[in-house]
Amino acid sequence: MSQVSVRNLWMEYPGQIVLERINLEIASGEFCVLIGPSGCGKTTFLRLLLSMEQPTRGEILLDGEKLPAEPGPDRGVVFQRYSVFPHLTVVQNVILGLEFGGSPLLGKLFGASRRRAIAEAERVIEAVGLSASRNKYPAQLSGGMQQRLAIAQTLIRKPKLLLLDEPFGALDPGTKTQMYELITRLWREEQITVFMVTHDLKEGFTLATRVLTFDKVRVDPGAPGAYGATITFDLPLERRHA
Amino acid sequence: MSRRIINRRPDRGGRIAWGAFPFILAIIAYFIFSALRLADNPNDKLLPGLAAFGAAIHRMAFAQDMRTGEILLWVDTLASLGRLAMGLAVATLLGLVFGIATGVIPYVRSGLSPFIAVVSMVPPMAILPILFIVFGLDELSKVVLIVIGITPFLIRDLTLRVTDMPGELLIKAQTLGASTWQIILRVVLPQMAPRLADAIRLSLGPAWLFLISAEAIAATDGLGYRIFLMRRYMAMDVILPYVAWITFLAFMMDWALRVFNRRCFPWLASTDGS
Numbered sequence: 001m002s003q004v005s006v007r008n009l010w011m012e013y014p015g016q017i018v019l020e021r022i023n024l025e026i027a028s029g030e031f032c033v034l035i036g037p038s039g040c041g042k043t044t045f046l047r048l049l050l051s052m053e054q055p056t057r058g059e060i061l062l063d064g065e066k067l068p069a070e071p072g073p074d075r076g077v078v079f080q081r082y083s084v085f086p087h088l089t090v091v092q093n094v095i096l097g098l099e100f101g102g103s104p105l106l107g108k109l110f111g112a113s114r115r116r117a118i119a120e121a122e123r124v125i126e127a128v129g130l131s132a133s134r135n136k137y138p139a140q141l142s143g144g145m146q147q148r149l150a151i152a153q154t155l156i157r158k159p160k161l162l163l164l165d166e167p168f169g170a171l172d173p174g175t176k177t178q179m180y181e182l183i184t185r186l187w188r189e190e191q192i193t194v195f196m197v198t199h200d201l202k203e204g205f206t207l208a209t210r211v212l213t214f215d216k217v218r219v220d221p222g223a224p225g226a227y228g229a230t231i232t233f234d235l236p237l238e239r240r241h242a
Numbered sequence: 243m244s245r246r247i248i249n250r251r252p253d254r255g256g257r258i259a260w261g262a263f264p265f266i267l268a269i270i271a272y273f274i275f276s277a278l279r280l281a282d283n284p285n286d287k288l289l290p291g292l293a294a295f296g297a298a299i300h301r302m303a304f305a306q307d308m309r310t311g312e313i314l315l316w317v318d319t320l321a322s323l324g325r326l327a328m329g330l331a332v333a334t335l336l337g338l339v340f341g342i343a344t345g346v347i348p349y350v351r352s353g354l355s356p357f358i359a360v361v362s363m364v365p366p367m368a369i370l371p372i373l374f375i376v377f378g379l380d381e382l383s384k385v386v387l388i389v390i391g392i393t394p395f396l397i398r399d400l401t402l403r404v405t406d407m408p409g410e411l412l413i414k415a416q417t418l419g420a421s422t423w424q425i426i427l428r429v430v431l432p433q434m435a436p437r438l439a440d441a442i443r444l445s446l447g448p449a450w451l452f453l454i455s456a457e458a459i460a461a462t463d464g465l466g467y468r469i470f471l472m473r474r475y476m477a478m479d480v481i482l483p484y485v486a487w488i489t490f491l492a493f494m495m496d497w498a499l500r501v502f503n504r505r506c507f508p509w510l511a512s513t514d515g516s
Binding site for chain 2: 052075077088137
């Protein structure tokens with residue numbers, strides 16, 4: 001279960017309101033896509049979901065409990081760039097989550113527990129199609145492969161929420177299509193709740209079960225920061241389940 | 243069509259030849275002027291010839307000293323390298339600990355970075371007298387001078403490198419369940435190790451400078467001590483080979499650190515340029 005409730009959420013900076021009056025109920029297993037023009041607060045909303053920042057008013061509940069004040073293993077994330085660790089190979093990147101969980105002091109597993117972790121990692125690496133590159137460093141991978149790795153790395157901790165911040169923004173169209181298939185398959189298999197920020201409308205409507213558009217409903221031309229963005233459309237989509 | 247000169251590159255042999263050219267030129271120039279002076283005055287000490295160098299090198303590097311029974315060059319080299327290694331080791335350790343702590347932990351950064359910014363502006367040579375007073379004239383004060391001289395740079399450089407790391411990586415590590423300690427150990431430290439080696443490479447010059455200065459002022463052995471001792475006799479036939487030897491040692495240390503980086507951090511080669 002991973003159900004998200006957002007109650008009267010506001011995000012205000014000095015002299016600027018970014019988000020105002022956000023209310024949302026997201027059922028477990030939804031694929032939410034956040035779209036809207038640049039600077040309309042969709043990435044800020046994702047950062048709030050990740051607890052990179054704290055809302056100034058209101059609250060976000062995950063399964064009825066207030067979100068912790070800092071990022072944690074209950075919420076996985078894939079950024080557009082810099083989502084994988086450059087000094088670790090593919091396998092090392094993926095087992096890292098298990099090592100953090102299993103070895104508080106050294107953050108590194110040895111012997112049998114390491115072999116178990118690697119076996120588990122191999123399954124996830126296989127699922128994202130990176131088996132052939134298992135011993136390569138991220139810089140030796142293409143952009144699409146790096147994002148596959150970032151997803152695999154996230155999934156191994158079995159997060160309740162998967163947060164994607166324009167994860168396919170830097171990829172070419174062919175690779176994007178492959179990534180859509182991959183993320184859709186993983187989303188179904190893992191039954192995970194996904195929030196994805198994008199400014200590609202087509203991508204949003206391809207993937208989402210629910211599209212949330214962010215925009216400002218009130219604009220004061222003399223004071224652009226006076227009003228914040230909110231959710232202007234909340235479209236549940238009927239998604240073909242292949 | 244001849245290409246612009248910025249587009250013309252020497253091939254492998256050409257690079258070696260062009261690289262050797264200034265060295266050969268300098269050596270030829272030296273011996274021409276040396277020969278001219280020696281023709282005027284066979285006892286000239288300023289630009290000794292090959293024979294004088296040979297004798298001096300044999301005396302310093304291969305023959306036992308008449309007074310102590312030791313081979314001076316090796317005694318001096320061991321003494322200097324010992325001090326340098328000690329100073330570099332302590333400075334590296336301090337730089338690593340404080341650099342990473344300052345870069346990763348905001349409270350440490352707020353507490354330490356103004357202090358380090360001010361301390362790094364203190365000219366180390368200006369406090370050398372204080373070191374001699376506090377730590378005495380023996381080994382400790384020389385090591386402390388090296389440490390004081392290069393640690394602030396190492397800390398500041400490393401702090402910058404840590405804060406330059408994409409914030410996404412630290413967030414990502416937290417979403418994988420890492421504690422602060424685990425983040426430092428598994429994410430920050432491995433990525434900083436090659437940066438630290440680079441910072442040490444840049445510090446080698448200053449470290450030698452501080453070492454030789456300290457040895458020149460108060461020591462009974464060491465490469466810097468010997469050079470300044472020989473100055474009294476204008477013994478250029480000893481001083482110049484010593485300078486060449488010091489240069490060689492410094493160059494080898496720099497080279498070793500570069501090779502260390504290439505060998506130990508294979509991920510680095512593929513990251514550079516991206």
